[in-house]
Amino acid sequence: MERVISIPKPTLERLPLYYRRLLQWREEKVSIVSSADIGKNLGIDSAQVRRDLTYFGAVGRPGIGYKVEELISYLGELLGINNVNEAIIVGVGNLGRAICSYPGFAPYGLSIVAFFDIDPQIVGTKIRGHEVFHVNDLIHIVKRLKIQIGIITVPAREAQKVADQMVAGGIRAIWNFAPTRLHVPEEVIIRSEDLAVGLATLSHYLVREDLSERAEGLDRGISGS
Amino acid sequence: MERVISIPKPTLERLPLYYRRLLQWREEKVSIVSSADIGKNLGIDSAQVRRDLTYFGAVGRPGIGYKVEELISYLGELLGINNVNEAIIVGVGNLGRAICSYPGFAPYGLSIVAFFDIDPQIVGTKIRGHEVFHVNDLIHIVKRLKIQIGIITVPAREAQKVADQMVAGGIRAIWNFAPTRLHVPEEVIIRSEDLAVGLATLSHYLVREDLSERAEGLDRGISGS
DNA sequence: TAGTATTCGTGATAATTTTCACAAATGCTA
DNA sequence: TAGCATTTGTGAAAATTATCACGAATACTA
Known part of the structure; x- marks a missing residue:
C-alpha cells in the first residue's frame, strides 16, 4: 500500500543496539565484523542482522563482513546523530x-x-x-x-x-x-x-515462571540468558 | 511447537495500558466498558482489544461490554500485582x-x-x-x-x-x-x-519527517496523533 | 590457477500479530 | 413477544516480522 519502503519498527528498535556495540568495537580497534559476530554479541539471528543492515543501506563484502567505521557512519546518519x-x-x-x-x-x-x-x-x-x-x-x-x-x-x-x-x-x-x-x-x-510496562512484564513472567514456556526476545523484552 | 498457549509479547506490553486506564475508570465510577471504549481511549483497534482480553481470560457480555472491576481483577492477577x-x-x-x-x-x-x-x-x-x-x-x-x-x-x-x-x-x-x-x-x-532506543527512534523519525510515511504504533512506539 | 572456507544478499517459507467481518448473545422498547 | 441496536468472541484473511537455505562473491592457500 505504501510505495515508500519504511524500516520495520522492530528493526528500528534494534538499531541503537547495533550502534552501541559498533562504537565499542571501534574503541577496541576492530575494523571489520561479520553479521554472525554482531548476532552472537547481541543475541540476534545473523540473518536478521543482515536483513536489518540492508534496510540501513549498509553493504558488506561476502567472505569478509562489514566495515565497522562504515556501519557506524550509516547508522549515525539514520539516527540523525551526525547532526546534534x-x-x-x-x-x-x-x-x-x-x-x-x-x-x-x-x-x-x-x-x-x-x-x-x-x-x-x-x-x-x-x-x-x-x-x-x-x-x-x-x-x-x-x-x-x-x-x-x-x-x-x-x-x-x-x-x-x-x-x-x-x-x-x-x-x-x-x-x-x-x-x-x-x-x-x-x-x-x-x-x-512507560516504565510500568517494563515492571508489569517482568512481574508477569515472574508469576509465570513455573511454566516452562518463556518468551525469547532480547534487550527490549524478556530473556532467559 | 509449544502446547502451552502463551500471551503474545505485544499483548503483554499493552496490558499495563489497559490496567492503568481501567483504574481511572473505576475512579470515575464507570462500571462497564466496551472494547470500543477501551480502544478509542488507547488508540488500539477494538478487535485487538477483544482478542487481548480473551488472552487475559476476561469474559464480556455481548451487547454490554466488560465489567471494569472484573477486568482489573483479572489483569491484576496476571500482573502478579495482587501480591506485593x-x-x-x-x-x-x-x-x-x-x-x-x-x-x-x-x-x-x-x-x-x-x-x-x-x-x-x-x-x-x-x-x-x-x-x-x-x-x-x-x-x-x-x-x-x-x-x-x-x-x-x-x-x-x-x-x-x-x-x-x-x-x-x-x-x-x-x-x-x-x-x-x-x-x-x-x-x-x-x-x-534502554533509554537510548527511545531517543534513537524519536530522532530517526524526526530526520524522516519530510517523508509522508510514518509508523503508527501507540504508547510504546511512535505516533502522529 | 584450482580448491577451500567464509560470508553476504535475498527469495522463499514460517511464525507471529493485526484486522476484518459476521454469527450469536444481550438488553431495550413497545 | 418481536424487532432493533449493541457488543462480544472468533474463524479467516491480511500484514508484518523472523528464519531458512542457498547461490554468488571474496580471500586465502598451495
Missing part, C-alpha cells in the same frame, strides 16, 4: 535529572539546552550549569531557540498541559515519560516511555 | 531515585525494600526512610529477605558485577537500566530498559 539534536526538558525532578545525566545518550548527540519546572523552589536554580526556567517561558524560549525535541518528565496530570505548550512553541517531537496518553496534532511525533 | 512484589535497587543516583519515586508504579504493588550503592558518600545515608547499604552486603540481605526482583541503575561497566551478585543472592528477575547486555543463568529473567 537540541532538546528541552520539562520537569526537573529525579527523573528529569536522571535523563540529563544518563550516560547512554552520550553517543547520540542529544543536547539538552534548557530546563523548565513549575516549582518556585527549583526555578532559578542551576542544573549542570544551566538555569531552570519557569514553564511560562517555555513557548517563548522554544520558539527563539527553534528547539525540535521536548522531553516531558512531569507528573501525569501536568503532562498534557506541557505538551500543549511544547506544540505551541513549535516542537516537533515529544518524548514523554509521564504515564499518560498525550493528544497532539498529527504532525507531532510522540514516543512514550 | 518486593525489590531491591542497586545504584542510588538520580535514575535510581527517580525509579523509587516514579508514580506510575503505585498501582503495581512494587515495593522497594532495600537500597544499595558503592559510593561511601551515599552508603549509610537514608532514602525515603531506608538506609542505603553497601553493595558488599547485597548477597546477604537479598538471601535473608528472599527478594525476587533486582533493579540495576548503576553505570554500564558495573552492571554485570551487580547482576552476578544478585544472581548469587537468589534473585530471579532483573530489571536493567544500564545500557549494556547482561549475562545471567537461563532461569533468571532479564528486562533491559
Whole structure:
C-alpha cells in the first residue's frame, strides 16, 4: 500500500543496539565484523542482522563482513546523530535529572539546552550549569531557540498541559515519560516511555515462571540468558 | 511447537495500558466498558482489544461490554500485582531515585525494600526512610529477605558485577537500566530498559519527517496523533 | 590457477500479530 | 413477544516480522 519502503519498527528498535556495540568495537580497534559476530554479541539471528543492515543501506563484502567505521557512519546518519539534536526538558525532578545525566545518550548527540519546572523552589536554580526556567517561558524560549525535541518528565496530570505548550512553541517531537496518553496534532511525533510496562512484564513472567514456556526476545523484552 | 498457549509479547506490553486506564475508570465510577471504549481511549483497534482480553481470560457480555472491576481483577492477577512484589535497587543516583519515586508504579504493588550503592558518600545515608547499604552486603540481605526482583541503575561497566551478585543472592528477575547486555543463568529473567532506543527512534523519525510515511504504533512506539 | 572456507544478499517459507467481518448473545422498547 | 441496536468472541484473511537455505562473491592457500 505504501510505495515508500519504511524500516520495520522492530528493526528500528534494534538499531541503537547495533550502534552501541559498533562504537565499542571501534574503541577496541576492530575494523571489520561479520553479521554472525554482531548476532552472537547481541543475541540476534545473523540473518536478521543482515536483513536489518540492508534496510540501513549498509553493504558488506561476502567472505569478509562489514566495515565497522562504515556501519557506524550509516547508522549515525539514520539516527540523525551526525547532526546534534537540541532538546528541552520539562520537569526537573529525579527523573528529569536522571535523563540529563544518563550516560547512554552520550553517543547520540542529544543536547539538552534548557530546563523548565513549575516549582518556585527549583526555578532559578542551576542544573549542570544551566538555569531552570519557569514553564511560562517555555513557548517563548522554544520558539527563539527553534528547539525540535521536548522531553516531558512531569507528573501525569501536568503532562498534557506541557505538551500543549511544547506544540505551541513549535516542537516537533515529544518524548514523554509521564504515564499518560498525550493528544497532539498529527504532525507531532510522540514516543512514550512507560516504565510500568517494563515492571508489569517482568512481574508477569515472574508469576509465570513455573511454566516452562518463556518468551525469547532480547534487550527490549524478556530473556532467559 | 509449544502446547502451552502463551500471551503474545505485544499483548503483554499493552496490558499495563489497559490496567492503568481501567483504574481511572473505576475512579470515575464507570462500571462497564466496551472494547470500543477501551480502544478509542488507547488508540488500539477494538478487535485487538477483544482478542487481548480473551488472552487475559476476561469474559464480556455481548451487547454490554466488560465489567471494569472484573477486568482489573483479572489483569491484576496476571500482573502478579495482587501480591506485593518486593525489590531491591542497586545504584542510588538520580535514575535510581527517580525509579523509587516514579508514580506510575503505585498501582503495581512494587515495593522497594532495600537500597544499595558503592559510593561511601551515599552508603549509610537514608532514602525515603531506608538506609542505603553497601553493595558488599547485597548477597546477604537479598538471601535473608528472599527478594525476587533486582533493579540495576548503576553505570554500564558495573552492571554485570551487580547482576552476578544478585544472581548469587537468589534473585530471579532483573530489571536493567544500564545500557549494556547482561549475562545471567537461563532461569533468571532479564528486562533491559534502554533509554537510548527511545531517543534513537524519536530522532530517526524526526530526520524522516519530510517523508509522508510514518509508523503508527501507540504508547510504546511512535505516533502522529 | 584450482580448491577451500567464509560470508553476504535475498527469495522463499514460517511464525507471529493485526484486522476484518459476521454469527450469536444481550438488553431495550413497545 | 418481536424487532432493533449493541457488543462480544472468533474463524479467516491480511500484514508484518523472523528464519531458512542457498547461490554468488571474496580471500586465502598451495
